[in-house]
Amino acid sequence: MAVRELDTQVKTTPGVLHKELPRRAFLLKLGFLLNGIAGVFVGVPVLGYLFSSFRTTGPFKSWVPLGPITSFPENKTSLAKYQNPNTRPWDGQTTDIPCWVRRMEGEKFQIFAINCTHLGCPVRWFEQSHLFMCPCHGGAFYENGSHASGPPPRGLYEYKYKIENGQLWIEGGQLPTLSQPV
Amino acid sequence: MIMIERLRNVALWIDERLYISRIYAATAGHTVPRSSSSWFYVFGSGTLLCFLVQIVTGICLALVYQPTAGQAYTSLEYLNYQQQLGWFLRAMHNWGSNFMVAIMLLHLAQVFLFGAFKYPRELTWISGVVLLLCTLGMAFTGQVLRFDQDAYWGLGIGAAMAGRVPVLGPAIVHMMLGGPIIAGATLSRFFTLHVFVIPGTILAIVSMHLRLVLTKGINEYPVPGKPVVKETYIEDYEAGLKKEGVPFFPKAISKDLVFSGLVLMGIVFCAAYFGPAGPHGVPDPGQINTAPKPDFFFLWLYAVLSLMPDYLETVLMLTVPFIVIIVLFAVPFISNTGEKSPRRRPIAVLSVLGIFAVLASFNYLGTFAPWSPKMDSWTSTTLPANYLEGRAPLERQGAVVFHSKQCINCHSVGGAGGLRGPALDGVATRLTSDQLVRQVIQGSGNMPAYGKNLSPAEVAAVVSFMQTLHKPSEAPARDATLARK
Numbered sequence: 001m002a003v004r005e006l007d008t009q010v011k012t013t014p015g016v017l018h019k020e021l022p023r024r025a026f027l028l029k030l031g032f033l034l035n036g037i038a039g040v041f042v043g044v045p046v047l048g049y050l051f052s053s054f055r056t057t058g059p060f061k062s063w064v065p066l067g068p069i070t071s072f073p074e075n076k077t078s079l080a081k082y083q084n085p086n087t088r089p090w091d092g093q094t095t096d097i098p099c100w101v102r103r104m105e106g107e108k109f110q111i112f113a114i115n116c117t118h119l120g121c122p123v124r125w126f127e128q129s130h131l132f133m134c135p136c137h138g139g140a141f142y143e144n145g146s147h148a149s150g151p152p153p154r155g156l157y158e159y160k161y162k163i164e165n166g167q168l169w170i171e172g173g174q175l176p177t178l179s180q181p182v
Numbered sequence: 183m184i185m186i187e188r189l190r191n192v193a194l195w196i197d198e199r200l201y202i203s204r205i206y207a208a209t210a211g212h213t214v215p216r217s218s219s220s221w222f223y224v225f226g227s228g229t230l231l232c233f234l235v236q237i238v239t240g241i242c243l244a245l246v247y248q249p250t251a252g253q254a255y256t257s258l259e260y261l262n263y264q265q266q267l268g269w270f271l272r273a274m275h276n277w278g279s280n281f282m283v284a285i286m287l288l289h290l291a292q293v294f295l296f297g298a299f300k301y302p303r304e305l306t307w308i309s310g311v312v313l314l315l316c317t318l319g320m321a322f323t324g325q326v327l328r329f330d331q332d333a334y335w336g337l338g339i340g341a342a343m344a345g346r347v348p349v350l351g352p353a354i355v356h357m358m359l360g361g362p363i364i365a366g367a368t369l370s371r372f373f374t375l376h377v378f379v380i381p382g383t384i385l386a387i388v389s390m391h392l393r394l395v396l397t398k399g400i401n402e403y404p405v406p407g408k409p410v411v412k413e414t415y416i417e418d419y420e421a422g423l424k425k426e427g428v429p430f431f432p433k434a435i436s437k438d439l440v441f442s443g444l445v446l447m448g449i450v451f452c453a454a455y456f457g458p459a460g461p462h463g464v465p466d467p468g469q470i471n472t473a474p475k476p477d478f479f480f481l482w483l484y485a486v487l488s489l490m491p492d493y494l495e496t497v498l499m500l501t502v503p504f505i506v507i508i509v510l511f512a513v514p515f516i517s518n519t520g521e522k523s524p525r526r527r528p529i530a531v532l533s534v535l536g537i538f539a540v541l542a543s544f545n546y547l548g549t550f551a552p553w554s555p556k557m558d559s560w561t562s563t564t565l566p567a568n569y570l571e572g573r574a575p576l577e578r579q580g581a582v583v584f585h586s587k588q589c590i591n592c593h594s595v596g597g598a599g600g601l602r603g604p605a606l607d608g609v610a611t612r613l614t615s616d617q618l619v620r621q622v623i624q625g626s627g628n629m630p631a632y633g634k635n636l637s638p639a640e641v642a643a644v645v646s647f648m649q650t651l652h653k654p655s656e657a658p659a660r661d662a663t664l665a666r667k
Contacts, residue, residue: 051357053356053357053359053360053361053367054353054356054357055353055356060361060362061362079468079470081468084363084365086361086362086363086365087365088365088366088367089252090250090251090252090253090366091251091252091365091366092250092251092252092253092254092255092366092465093251093252093464093465093466093467093468094251094334094364094365094366094368094465094466094467095365096466096467096468097363097467098467098468098470114467114470115338115342118342119338119339119342119343119487120335120338120339120341120342121335121338121339121473121474122335122467122470122472123470124470124471124557126588128560128586128587128588129587129588129589129630129632129635130634130635131588131630131635133555133557133588133591134555135472135473135474135554135555135557136339136473136474136488136554137487137488137553137554138488138553138554138555138592138602138628140630142630142634143635148625148630148631149625149626149627149628149629149630150628151488151490151492151495153492153495153496173362173363174362174363175338175341175355175359175362175363175364177341177342177344177345177346177351177352177355178342178345178346178351178496179345179346179347179348179349179351179352179355180345180351180352180355
């Protein structure tokens with residue numbers, strides 16, 4: 001039988017694959033099987049690569065220095081920047097993450113994330129009225145970070161801090177959100 | 183003559199192998215109802231044209247643009263000021279996207295009003311909805327590629343919304359940002375989406391959309407009183423084509439061509455006249471004196487997010503988009519047959535008008551954002567002279583407190599200042615001095631309590647200033663019990 005005729009027969013006769021052409025049927029099954037296995041070998045690494053950032057546990061937060069505590073006057077709130085601990089060479093200016101440092105007296109600090117708890121816009125400190133205000137939707141916070149008014153559902157996010165050898169350190173490196181505050 | 187004959191033979195030789203004439207007959211030359219050659223039917227091809235403009239200008243921009251967080255901004259500035267005609271290509275890409283979104287919405291409204299989603303064109307509608315979502319995806323990712331302050335904080339807003347998802351929130355935020363925080367990886371993935379993933383999807387779905395237009399035919403101009411009946415529709419449609427069908431090219435395409443030419447000229451004109459958009463401000467997170475705002479396609483969303491009641495916010499944010507998308511997909515199944523003409527579908531017409539009115543009002547509100555405090559009002563706003571003239575020193579001092587304590591960032595006086603809180607002209611007629619003191623010290627849901635932040639002397643001053651805020655013809659509010667004494 002010519003190949004073409006065979007082909008037509010295979011295409012048009014129901015059941016012919018199994019009954020009359022066991023070798024061809026076997027090859028077809030083998031082909032599917034081989035490609036299936038190969039597909040897993042190709043697909044798993046690709047998906048693993050793609051979804052690697054789906055992982056949220058990991059060494060994302062680290063202790064990073066904010067500078068000597070003497071650079072923060074007592075009873076003042078000032079803007080500070082820390083370097084993202086997970087930075088990559090091509091991150092450019094996005095490496096420097098701002099935060100608000102409030103030094104109460106002595107070694108008592110409060111360090112707030114810059115992000116409003118409503119939708120993440122950068123809050124601004126107003127020394128005169130002792131308020132943080134958000135330019136986006138008008139959220140306001142008192143100087144201790146608690147919610148003063150507007151749509152934010154909670155007070156400002158607060159970083160953990162420690163003081164070592166006169167240096168102020170905070171645990172930073174993660175964008176704070178409602179489900180994962182700082 | 184011999185030359186022409188030879189060329190003809192070459193053409194025939196090629197056609198014999200590539201079947202170009204058959205492809206032509208099945209596509210550009212296919213028969214359409216004569217009634218579909220209408221000015222209402224030009225928006226689909228208009229959208230497609232905008233997409234082509236986006237492809238061409240996008241490829242050009244990709245030759246210069248650097249998709250890294252460290253250099254994207256500089257490369258945009260380079261495009262604007264150094265690269266020959268870079269500003270124009272950027273402007274074309276920006277205006278192409280504006281036109282594409284706008285014309286696509288017109289197309290959506292038109293096919294909805296003309297009942298084009300009904301039997302047998304359900305899939306045409308559904309693929310169109312996918313294209314709409316892809317286009318909005320392009321608009322958002324494109325805004326991120328213009329890597330400036332708006333882009334940086336816009337990503338923060340997206341992350342803050344995603345972060346509200348229960349349980350999966352943190353994982354979704356990581357997935358979206360490509361890590362725990364907005365950085366180079368974030369821009370890289372938005373670049374990949376904007377340049378490879380979404381355009382590829384659009385090309386595939388557009389092919390399907392056009393294929394469906396060929397297999398199921400373009401919707402005939404609806405006639406009132408001629409409903410879609412499943413059993414007879416296809417037969418009737420084909421009979422109509424035989425009776426008075428015309429080839430799409432050259433009979434039905436003329437209006438599309440005119441419209442396309444106008445759209446192209448519109449894009450070129452707007453690009454040349456208005457120039458490129460941004461970039462606005464270096465994407466340095468430390469530059470916090472910024473008020474991020476989305477492009478016009480998302481201004482309505484910005485407004486909605488600001489105006490929703492706080493207690494409903496998270497629920498609405500996480501459910502409404504999905505409900506809207508599900509409803510869009512369900513449209514052809516909710517109303518599969520029956521009347522197509524807008525003259526017989528008052529609810530459809532009213533819905534479209536309602537939706538457009540709502541979107542337009544939200545967009546209008548979004549442009550001047552009355553809910554946002556004016557962050558620099560306390561240093562930049564002047565009070566009209568008559569608010570200070572002939573006032574006692576304490577009252578004048580109150581005006582100073584009103585400015586220096588940033589009250590004016592949220593409250594306006596004499597038309598100057600923020601709109602977040604109520605305007606305070608005439609406040610003296612609404613609140614007595616005791617009520618004013620209470621309001622200043624304790625605040626309320628939408629106003630911070632100033633008790634700890636103002637000295638008693640400052641409270642006294644600002645309240646005495648408030649008490650001057652009434653028209654000469656109106657008496658200030660007085661406590662009823664005191665009034666009787």
